[in-house]
Amino acid sequence: MPKENVIAAKAQxxxxIAGRFTNSVSAIVVDTRGLSVAEDTELRKQLRDSGVKLSVIKNKLLSRAADKAELSDLKDIFVGPSAVAFSEEDAIAPAKILKKFADDHDAVEIKGGIIEGKVASIDEINVYATLPNREELLSSLASVLQAPVRNVAYAVKAVAEKTEE
Structure with a gap:
């Protein structure tokens, strides 16, 4: 393959990768070196089930893509093996899954990432990991909204029963 084609392919x-950084609501960089094949498969399955894509990408390409996506502060964490969990829908899902997996497996190390377009440290990612995800928030909201309606229904039923007596 001619050198020009290789350069063009790498530029593409x-x-x-820069597009994935800008289109993602979160991108968490991790080192998964030391995971067994079964553990890596389980991690990828958990991420995939939440709509998160995990990609192992060379640090040089990540650095260039970070520059292109105007995320130069992210370049400091591209040291050693790097895998990036990209999520275009749920900003919290990758943080939650990776944090839980890292707690259970010493081989997983969260390096940092971006959340909602801002560079996030390991501590910030750990805080996001403790927040409820979108489904949990919607469930809480639904139960809060149902409570007044339920109370009115009980009151109407009690009044109806009292008038029958």
């Missing part, structure tokens, strides 16, 4: 790859 950098553009694709």
């Amino acid at each position: 790859l950098v553009d694709d």
Whole structure:
């Protein structure tokens, strides 16, 4: 393959990665070195079930893509093996899954990432990991909204029963 084609292919790859950074609501960088094949498969399954894509990408490409996506502060964490969990829908899901997996497996190390377009430290990612995800928030909201309606229904039923007596 001619050198020009290789350079063009790498430039396209950098553009694709930069696009993933800008289109994602969160991108968490981790080191998964030391996981067994079964553990890696389980991690990828958990992430995939939540709509998160985990990609192992060379640090040089990540650095160039971070520059292109105007996330230069992120470049400091691209040391050693790097995998990036990209989520386009739920900003909290990758943090929750990776934090829980890292707690259970010493081989997983969260390095940092971006959440809602801002560079996030490990501590910030750990805080996000403790927050309820979108489904949990919607469930809480639904139960809060149902409580007044339920109370009115009980009151109407009690009044109806009292008038029958």
